[in-house]
Amino acid sequence: MACRISELVIDCANPNRLAAFWSDVLGYVELGREDDGSIAIGPPDAGPQPTLVLSPSSDPRTGKLPLHIDVNATDRDQDAELERLLALGARPADVGQTGTESWHVLADPEGNEFCLLRTRLQPL
Template structure:
C-alpha cells in the first residue's frame, strides 16, 4: 500500500489573495473556508480526494525564513509555454532569479507573496 499527495498547505499572509491567484493559475475553485481563515481550493466538480491535490492557503504572520525547500512546478494544458508565461505574469506572478543560466527550459516565477514556482516547457493533457 502507498500514499498519495491529497493536499498541499501553503502558509501565507493573505489566504484570499493567494487562493484567487492559484485558482486562476490552476483552474481551481474555492472548496471551503475554515474559522481560522484557511481557504481550500481544488478542481471543480472533484474537490478533495480527486486525482489532483487540493491547496490549503493557511494564514500565518511568520516571516518566510529563506528560499523554500519545496516548490510547485506547473505545465500549460491548452497553450504553449510562452503564452502561458504571459498569462501567469498578467495574473500577478513575477520573475525570480535563483541563479539560472538563461538556457533552462523552464521559467522560475513567484506568486504574489514571493513563493517560487516553475513553469515547465512540456504541455500536458488536461485531466
C-alpha cells in the same frame, strides 16, 4: 497500495489573495473556509490533483523555499502560458538559474517560487 498527495498547505499572509491567484493559475475553485481563515481550493470536479490549503500565518519567510510547485500548461504553449501567469500577478524570480533552462522560475504574489515547465500536458 501507496499514498497519494491529497493536500499541499501554504502558509501565507493573505489567504484570499493567494487563493484567487492559484485558482486562476490552476483552474481551481474554492472548496471551503475554516474558522482560522484557511481557504481550501481544488479541482472543480474533485479530480486527482491535490487540494491547496492557503493558511494564514504572520511568520516571516526566511530564505529559499525547501519545496516548490511546478506547473505545465494544458491548452497553450509555454510562451503563451508565461504571458497569462504574468498577467495574473506572477513575476520572474531569480534562484540562480543560468538562463539556458527550459523552464521559467516565477513567484506568486507573496514571493513563493514556482516553475513553469515547457512540456504541455493533457488536461485531466
